[in-house]
Amino acid sequence: MKVVAIAIVAIFVFGPDKLPEFIRNATGVLRKVRTFADSAKQDLRSELGPEFKDFEFEDLHPKTFVRKHMLDGDEFAGMEQIRNALDPRPELEEITAAMRDGADGADGREPGAVSLTKVAEANPPARHVFDPDAT
Structure with missing residues (x-):
């Protein structure tokens, strides 16, 4: 066209x-x-x-230069290590496992364990009265 x-x-x-x-x-x-x-x-x-x-003069192009000198085959030599270092999944899995362990022992909790269930409070906190004319 x-x-x-x-x-x-x-x-x-x-x-x-x-x-x-x-x-x-x-x-x-x-x-x-x-x-x-x-x-x-x-x-x-x-x-x-x-x-x-x-x-080859085409090798002087910045993209070609980086590909030729920084890549081993198709993959950057240290790319897998960088990906693993920046991946937050292992830390998140560890935190999730700790939270699940705390939730599993909620009935006979250990000291310092956190309960994930919401408990209704016996004495709810007193509400402050808001006066729009006072502000």
């Missing part, structure tokens, strides 16, 4: 007579730029010496 829209705009801008000539000129410029870039890469490789014969 985008290509069709660009083609229609190009026909309106350049006209149907000059459009083929413009396309030929644009492809010629692109070919010249590519050959110039390839020759510059070859010159740079030859100047760097034989130890850099496998050097």
Whole structure:
């Protein structure tokens, strides 16, 4: 759809007579730029010496650089250790187990155990009277 829209705009801008000539000129410029870039890469490789014969300029892109130097295969070398260190599940499971143990012994509770059941208080606390005019 985008290509069709660009083609229609190009026909309106350049006209149907000059459009083929413009396309030929644009492809010629692109070919010249590519050959110039390839020759510059070859010159740079030859100047760097034989130890850099496998050097790829795409490796200088930050994402590619990080993938190549920080990843072992598909996984970051220490990623599993980082995931385990940041995972809160073991601590939550420990807290849950402690809470369940406290709830299981609620009838004959140990000292310091917490009851998870709500107990109605015999003497509810007195409510303070709120006076909206006093504030």
